[in-house]
Amino acid sequence: MHSYGQFCGLAKGLDVIGDRWTLLIVRELLIRGPCRYTDLCTGLPGIPTNLLADRLRDMEREGLVRREMTPAPTPAAVYALTPRGEALETVIAALGRWAAPLLANPHKDDVFLPHWLVLPARLYLIDRSPRQAPVRVEVRDGDHRVTLEAARGRVSARVGPAEKPDTVIIGQTPIAWQLLLGKIDLAQARKAGLEIQGKTTALKRFGVRPPTKAVFISP
Known part of the structure; x- marks a missing residue:
């Protein structure tokens, strides 16, 4: 995760969420709730598995996600948003509204789930x-x-x-x-x-x- 090195709220925010795939990981967790690693891979077509692991590690370090275990009888590791991660819903909503006109002309290779x-x-x-x-x-x-x-x-x-x-x-x-x-x-x-x-x-x-x-x- 790289820093812009600027004392500015926008720059500091982009230091945390500006990397490729980060907000899309947040999108998946907002939609689906706690997810296994394999579920995130499925919901993020095109992401290399090593890059997903890197992003989750960065997001966990920044306090956006936490790793937890589901209860018995079939415990499994899942990733969930923290309250700070959930607070990004308003950011994603605003960005989604801003980008809505861009959906008028989808590319033929665009994936939709x-x-x-x-x-x-x-x-x-x-x-x-x-x-x-x-x-x-x-x-x-x-x-x-x-x-x-x-x-x-x-x-x-x-x-x-x-x-x-x-x-x-x-x-x-x-x-x-x-x-x-x-x-x-x-x-x-x-x-x-x-x-x-x-x-x-x-x-x-x-x-x-x-x-x-x-x-x-x-x-």
Whole structure:
């Protein structure tokens, strides 16, 4: 980890999080919670394993992550964010909003993993009817599951299946995201290959936080 050698908050911050892959490791831990080393490798396509080990070591030294053991009967070493690491969520959110227009023209070699839906869902979706009963939507893309819930005026998102979902969207996550953003309607979504199970009215519960130009187009 190199230092800019400047007495400046921005420079000091970049000394800690400015190296390549560091913020993407934080992204994975924000989305998925504590992760095994192999899970981080899977969630960070293209990262050399030795570089991941170096970054985790640096982040642990700087107090951003901690290494801990899961409980028995199958204990395993996992990496988790510390409170200081979790505080980077607002930084990542601001950077994600700033970079949203750059997603309008994806490169043909760009990789997309379905669980990455979690962060933009937290950033951009709002609960249109906070006084109504909660609704849950599950997005299924192959073996991947992401659950979205609108309840009491906020939208939460997490990796994993939904308990008693009101609606299940089956198909490619980028197309499901276009549907949730209101950029395509149900007919267009089905034509693009999505299958919608359950109450389609539940989808109307989700709105988009203005102003936004959020896009999520499949590479």
